[in-house]
Amino acid sequence: MKIAIRYYTKTGNTKKLADAIAEVCNVEAKTVDEPLTEDVDVLFLGSAIYAAGIDKSIKEFLQNINVNVGCIYNFSSAALIESTFGQVKKEAEANGLKISDDEFHCRGAFKLIHRGRPNEKDLNDIKEFAKRIIN
Template identity: 50%
Template sequence: MKTAIRYFSKTGHMKKMAEVVSEVTGVKAETTNIPVTEEVDILFLGSAIYVAGIDDKVKEFIATLDNKKVKNVVCFSSAAILPSSYSQVKQLLEKRNIHVDEREFHCRGQLTVMHKGRPNKEDLNNLRKFVAGIIS
């Protein structure tokens, strides 16, 4: 099974989470600045909510995806207030006829003093289990 990992991170939280996905899959995590040029069975896509929405760079990345190359997207995210970025990402991917896995991983993210230290060790361990379940 061919896997790719892409993420966008303003604060370092998504990078930390993408590194966990990389650790479990054995695939290098790349930022959304790097296009997906090869065919992949699973694209793990990390995004976060910033002021109630996903960043424009994530939207721009999704616009570059080819539905003939990306078979399935698995979302992972963090946000301080909203439940996850899943619905926003899913809507954009479905417009491109790209399948979005119904399984997603989300944890709280730190915003100033709110949810301080998140994602924490427990969040990252839960992410490890989630990814292992996806690729098994």
């Protein structure tokens, strides 16, 4: 199974999650600035909410995928909003990409809100999520 991990982060919270997935999958987590260069069965795509929306970098990454992607699995962190899933799903489907309803989300620290998140429990939970997807 060919696996790729891409993410976008401003605060480092989503990078922590991406690195935890990378540890489980033995695949390097890369930012969305690095396009996919070969077909993948599973794409773990990480994002967060900034000013009530996903960053344009996620949208541009999805628009510019020119390889076959079996299925996207969304993972995200946010201080206030529950998940990026709805916004990422809308963008993925608009670009003809399949996205699983199975996603991972946890709180992310922002200023004084949710200090220390993602925490060890969040990182263990996302590792279990990744194991379930690849097995």
